[in-house]
Amino acid sequence: MGRRVAVTGQGIVSPLGNDPDSFFANLMAGRSGVGRLRADFVDRLDCKIAAQVEFDPQAHFAKRELASLDRVSQFALVAARQAVAAAGLDLAQLDRSRVGVTMGTGMGGANSIDDNYARVYRDQATRLPPFVVLMAMNGAAASQIAMAYALAGPNLTYSTACSSSAVAIGEAMRLIRHGYADTMLAGGAEALLTYGTIRAWEALRTLAKEDPADPSASCKPFAADRSGLVLGEGAAVFVLEAWDQAVARGANILAELVGYGSGNDGSHITQPTVAGQAAAMRRALADADLAAEAIGYINAHGTGTLLNDKTETAAIKAVFGERAHRLPVSSTKSMHGHLMGAAAAVEFVACIKALGEQAVPPTQHLVQADPDCDLDYVSGRGRSGVPLHAVMSNSFAFGGTSAVLIAARPATAS
Amino acid sequence: MTTTAELLTRLICEKFEIDPAKITPQATLEDIGIDSLDTFDLVFAVEDELDIKIENDNVKLSNFQDLVDLIDRVRAQQGKA
Numbered sequence: 001m002g003r004r005v006a007v008t009g010q011g012i013v014s015p016l017g018n019d020p021d022s023f024f025a026n027l028m029a030g031r032s033g034v035g036r037l038r039a040d041f042v043d044r045l046d047c048k049i050a051a052q053v054e055f056d057p058q059a060h061f062a063k064r065e066l067a068s069l070d071r072v073s074q075f076a077l078v079a080a081r082q083a084v085a086a087a088g089l090d091l092a093q094l095d096r097s098r099v100g101v102t103m104g105t106g107m108g109g110a111n112s113i114d115d116n117y118a119r120v121y122r123d124q125a126t127r128l129p130p131f132v133v134l135m136a137m138n139g140a141a142a143s144q145i146a147m148a149y150a151l152a153g154p155n156l157t158y159s160t161a162c163s164s165s166a167v168a169i170g171e172a173m174r175l176i177r178h179g180y181a182d183t184m185l186a187g188g189a190e191a192l193l194t195y196g197t198i199r200a201w202e203a204l205r206t207l208a209k210e211d212p213a214d215p216s217a218s219c220k221p222f223a224a225d226r227s228g229l230v231l232g233e234g235a236a237v238f239v240l241e242a243w244d245q246a247v248a249r250g251a252n253i254l255a256e257l258v259g260y261g262s263g264n265d266g267s268h269i270t271q272p273t274v275a276g277q278a279a280a281m282r283r284a285l286a287d288a289d290l291a292a293e294a295i296g297y298i299n300a301h302g303t304g305t306l307l308n309d310k311t312e313t314a315a316i317k318a319v320f321g322e323r324a325h326r327l328p329v330s331s332t333k334s335m336h337g338h339l340m341g342a343a344a345a346v347e348f349v350a351c352i353k354a355l356g357e358q359a360v361p362p363t364q365h366l367v368q369a370d371p372d373c374d375l376d377y378v379s380g381r382g383r384s385g386v387p388l389h390a391v392m393s394n395s396f397a398f399g400g401t402s403a404v405l406i407a408a409r410p411a412t413a414s
Numbered sequence: 415m416t417t418t419a420e421l422l423t424r425l426i427c428e429k430f431e432i433d434p435a436k437i438t439p440q441a442t443l444e445d446i447g448i449d450s451l452d453t454f455d456l457v458f459a460v461e462d463e464l465d466i467k468i469e470n471d472n473v474k475l476s477n478f479q480d481l482v483d484l485i486d487r488v489r490a491q492q493g494k495a
Contacts, residue, residue: 062431064430068451130451130455131451134451
């Protein structure tokens with residue numbers, strides 16, 4: 001079975017606030033971080049909405065540091081700093097060869113790639129700044145975190161599209177559980193709101209149509225009138241520790257990371273399967289050694305696409321049976337958008353806060369449910385005073401990789 | 415006219431936010447606080463300022479004066495002194 005894993009710190013940069021408390025308060029109040037895209041190229045796009053973060057790079061980094069940090073690494077570093085501070089982790093006191101980093105990202109340094117393609121192809125530049133490769137590479141964020149804290153343990157970047165950061169968190173848990181590291185900074189970061197990337201997403205025809213009355217309400221998971229996902233950006237990072245280390249240093253344990261299940265549909269690049277999604281949920285439950293009845297809340301993948309939401313609903317019913325109808329399931333993507341490689345990490349913050357506050361965040365913009373989506377989606381506003389012992393976070397990706405995480409209250413788990 | 419040393423000092427201070435007091439002829443680039451990647455970045459900026467082309471093979475430098483000398487040599491060769 002291996003060692004138990006404690007969650008002792010978390011940090012976030014998101015379209016709904018740049019700290020876990022603000023983020024969760026905004027979720028509970030049903031506020032939306034979706035709006036008109038603030039970008040000088042917005043008029044040339046068909047899709048003019050996104051979930052952007054309010055972020056001033058110069059408030060966090062010196063000019064010289066910014067010259068070699070893509071926006072995605074900036075988000076990752078700020079989230080990591082918050083997590084380390086919140087965990088009260090004195091890294092100087094730890095053997096840093098036993099401290100590692102796992103991050104998930106879909107497109108890594110998308111801004112650096114886009115900017116420099118523009119220089120080369122549009123502006124006919126014949127040379128580029130020397131940092132482009134180092135800013136654009138997918139592993140940059142994880143490396144920057146390791147460099148910031150001189151962390152010499154395992155350093156891995158996972159790229160499985162929308163499930164990337166669930167994989168990163170789950171694999172970090174395994175590294176600790178099986179003794180390859182004692183402490184991991186694990187999460188995900190994404191910053192892909194560039195002209196070229198949004199154009200590519202438009203071609204995929206999965207982006208939500210803008211709600212003409214209220215652009216912030218454009219993402220409508222599980223609703224009959226849902227039309228797709230809204231792209232978002234941000235990052236979230238967790239401090240995970242071997243349980244005994246966390247207890248020994250008197251850490252404030254937010255939750256126990258008890259289960260992780262993953263797998264691939266093995267069938268289609270975009271179309272999810274009930275069998276694949278259900279298998280990942282069952283694997284996570286088995287990994288956690290929990291019965292399905294122990295789960296009190298599911299943070300759904302809930303993208304707001306036609307296919308995902310009904311497939312996920314069917315998969316939840318396949319795993320949870322009749323009880324599925326009494327189990328709160330919400331898609332917080334309705335408010336913070338789809339952060340792709342950072343989505344699972346940001347949603348795991350919602351799960352850890354839900355456990356801590358015994359409160360369930362809502363699905364917003366769900367007025368009339370699709371007949372195929374007939375679960376309790378916590379429509380409208382969050383619910384407080386919900387006894388939660390364990391919660392599940394679902395992530396299902398283009399490319400077919402599903403990843404499911406389960407966290408439990410430390411009091412229940414110990 | 416601005417000397418090469420003055421130009422380099424200005425670029426280093428602007429680009430890397432470095433205290434000009436650290437920049438002396440014998441100071442190594444490491445002493446000044448710029449690494450190999452920064453050096454490439456700096457060389458690009460010098461090329462743009464002076465409209466010269468410094469070949470990659472030539473960028474082997476131990477101290478600030480070496481960099482000044484290299485640039486002066488290239489300026490003379492390329493008639494941009």
